[in-house]
Amino acid sequence: MAFPVCGPRPRNAAATRASILEAAQNRFARESYDDVGMRDIAGDAGVDPALIVRYFGSKEGLFRAALDHCHEGSTLLDGDRETFATRIAHEIVYGTKSPKKMQGLQIILRSMSSARAMEVVQQQSCEQFMNPLTTWIGGDHGAVSARMAAALMMGMTVSKEITGGLDLSEAECRSLEQRLARVLQDIIDGA
Amino acid sequence: MAFPVCGPRPRNAAATRASILEAAQNRFARESYDDVGMRDIAGDAGVDPALIVRYFGSKEGLFRAALDHCHEGSTLLDGDRETFATRIAHEIVYGTKSPKKMQGLQIILRSMSSARAMEVVQQQSCEQFMNPLTTWIGGDHGAVSARMAAALMMGMTVSKEITGGLDLSEAECRSLEQRLARVLQDIIDGA
DNA sequence: TGGCTTTGTCATCAGCTGTTGACAAGCGAA
DNA sequence: TTCGCTTGTCAACAGCTGATGACAAAGCCA
Numbered sequence: 062m063a064f065p066v067c068g069p070r071p072r073n074a075a076a077t078r079a080s081i082l083e084a085a086q087n088r089f090a091r092e093s094y095d096d097v098g099m100r101d102i103a104g105d106a107g108v109d110p111a112l113i114v115r116y117f118g119s120k121e122g123l124f125r126a127a128l129d130h131c132h133e134g135s136t137l138l139d140g141d142r143e144t145f146a147t148r149i150a151h152e153i154v155y156g157t158k159s160p161k162k163m164q165g166l167q168i169i170l171r172s173m174s175s176a177r178a179m180e181v182v183q184q185q186s187c188e189q190f191m192n193p194l195t196t197w198i199g200g201d202h203g204a205v206s207a208r209m210a211a212a213l214m215m216g217m218t219v220s221k222e223i224t225g226g227l228d229l230s231e232a233e234c235r236s237l238e239q240r241l242a243r244v245l246q247d248i249i250d251g252a
Numbered sequence: 253m254a255f256p257v258c259g260p261r262p263r264n265a266a267a268t269r270a271s272i273l274e275a276a277q278n279r280f281a282r283e284s285y286d287d288v289g290m291r292d293i294a295g296d297a298g299v300d301p302a303l304i305v306r307y308f309g310s311k312e313g314l315f316r317a318a319l320d321h322c323h324e325g326s327t328l329l330d331g332d333r334e335t336f337a338t339r340i341a342h343e344i345v346y347g348t349k350s351p352k353k354m355q356g357l358q359i360i361l362r363s364m365s366s367a368r369a370m371e372v373v374q375q376q377s378c379e380q381f382m383n384p385l386t387t388w389i390g391g392d393h394g395a396v397s398a399r400m401a402a403a404l405m406m407g408m409t410v411s412k413e414i415t416g417g418l419d420l421s422e423a424e425c426r427s428l429e430q431r432l433a434r435v436l437q438d439i440i441d442g443a
Numbered sequence: 444t445g446g447c448t449t450t451g452t453c454a455t456c457a458g459c460t461g462t463t464g465a466c467a468a469g470c471g472a473a
Numbered sequence: 474t475t476c477g478c479t480t481g482t483c484a485a486c487a488g489c490t491g492a493t494g495a496c497a498a499a500g501c502c503a
Contacts, residue, residue: 072469072480093365095286099461109482114462173413174284174362186414204420205428208411209435213400216407220399222364223377229395237396244400244435263450263499290491300452305492449500456493467482473475 070107078116080106085127090167094124094178124178128185133165137190138197146246153217154227154238163218165189170218202251209248217241261298269307271297276318281358285315285369315369319376324356328381329388337437344408345418345429354409356380361409393442400439408432 070077084105088097099120103110117123140148152162169186172178195207221227229237261268275296279288290311294301308314331339343353360377363369386398412418420428 070481074480077480092367093284093286095284096365096367098459100459110461111463111483112481115480120461169414170410171365173410174287174365176283176287183414183416191415202424202427205424205431208408208415208418208420208428209404209431212407212411213404214407215410216403216405217399219361219364219406219410220382220403223360223374224382224399225374227399229399233393233396236393237399240396240400240439244439248431248435261451265450268450289489291489301491302453302493303451306450311491444503446503447501450498452497453495454493455495457491459490460488461486462488463484463486465483465485467480469480470478472477 077106077108077112081108081113081116081123082126082130085123086130086164086168089124089127089171090164092171094172094175121177121181124172125181125185128165128168128181128189131165131168131189133163133189136162137166138193142249146249147242149214149245150238150242153214153221153241154234158226166215166218170215170222198249200251206248206251210245213241213245213248268297268299268303272299272304272307272314273317273321276314277321277355277359280315280318280362281355283362285363285366290314312368312372315363316372316376319356319359319372319380322356322359322380324354324380327353328357329384333440337440338433340405340436341429341433344405344412344432345425349417357406357409361406361413389440391442397439397442401436404432404436404439 081102084102085097088102088105099110099113102123103113113120113123117126137149138145156163165185169182169190173182191207191211194211195203198206198210200206227234227237272293275293276288279293279296290301290304293314294304304311304314308317328340329336347354356376360373360381364373382398382402385402386394389397389401391397418425418428
């Protein structure tokens with residue numbers, strides 16, 4: 062990425078590590094754990110695959126580090142409560158294909174079904190996504206509301222994936238955004 | 253499956269083919285396309301892996317056939333419109349880990365992120381799931397409503413997967429079932 | 444019986460994967 | 474300089490995967 066056509070990489074462990082991590086995040090956000098190879102990531106980062114093992118121990122270690130480094134909950138829940146639903150709805154409908162905002166969520170969804178990544182995904186998605194959301198919503202029905210809200214967000218992302226990018230008219234997109242925001246807000250408000 | 257500890261398999265092409273197909277459906281509903289090996293399916297069906305290639309051409313061919321053979325839309329949309337949401341909600345909250353009813357949906361979700369299976373998944377999920385649902389809901393906002401309803405159903409399934417089976421108290425499960433039914437019904441009614 | 448097709452099995456292949464250990468080069472300290 | 478540690482590269486490995494083609498046996502027809 063950073064040094065595409067140079068000779069040997071400049072000796073800078075921290076920068077190299079960061080470079081690998083960023084390449085891994087981008088790859089894992091677009092392809093599943095199984096589909097992404099160490100050689101792919103190493104290539105993106107302009108590094109030898111063996112270096113990944115040295116820095117992160119294994120592919121699973123790198124995956125865990127990549128997911129760790131997202132801090133999804135905070136970025137997603139930033140902002141005031143009243144506009145949460147509209148912000149999310151807008152992001153879902155009009156957000157770019159792989160927005161930085163939802164990168165953690167993307168990685169989780171992409172690799173959810175891979176047996177090897179499953180353990181990491183379960184742990185991290187609870188710690189970084191489900192639990193913060195539950196706390197943020199709060200109240201007696203926080204857990205239930207969080208499941209439903211998360212389901213709607215994740216499901217819409219899945220739905221986009223399946224149909225290959227929404228596939229709706231402009232008017233329908235607007236309608237979707239509005240309805241999504243309302244349903245989401247109702248869920249959060251415990252209606 | 254059918255003949256676990258016999259010698260050579262009885263010569264019956266149709267039965268053997270069906271046996272392979274069933275084994276494939278069960279496997280693909282529980283594990284992702286990449287995680288399931290031809291040897292696994294062949295083992296379940298009590299058959300040599302080479303036979304799968306003979307009958308289905310390739311792993312992808314078998315996957316397509318397995319997904320083809322589900323007829324998800326019809327089984328899911330059977331029943332009257334008024335109770336649709338409650339039926340689905342109940343199925344989601346209290347349904348078994350891998351219900352026959354939602355097997356097609358399970359297969360789609362499991363392999364959604366595999367690049368190799370993606371093309372098949374996209375095509376089949378539209379034909380067998382999204383389009384029937386859109387038609388069934390009908391009206392001007394059918395497409396939008398279908399996306400949202402599908403998102404909620406798929407998202408809840410994903411959510412269950414991620415947290416490792418709901419992980420809610422009995423009271424919370426009841427609450428979830430009720431709220432899910434209401435939200436789903438509202439979506440379908442275009443509210 | 445002898446030949447032919449169908450059905451199923453076996454050994455094996457090429458390709459890819461994550462991982463390893465040996466090696467080269469940079470770089471600061473003595 | 475020379476030593477020693479760090480940083481990066483290279484070639485290679487074992488393991489697994491989907492797929493292939495040769496082969497065996499069953500069943501059928503004449």
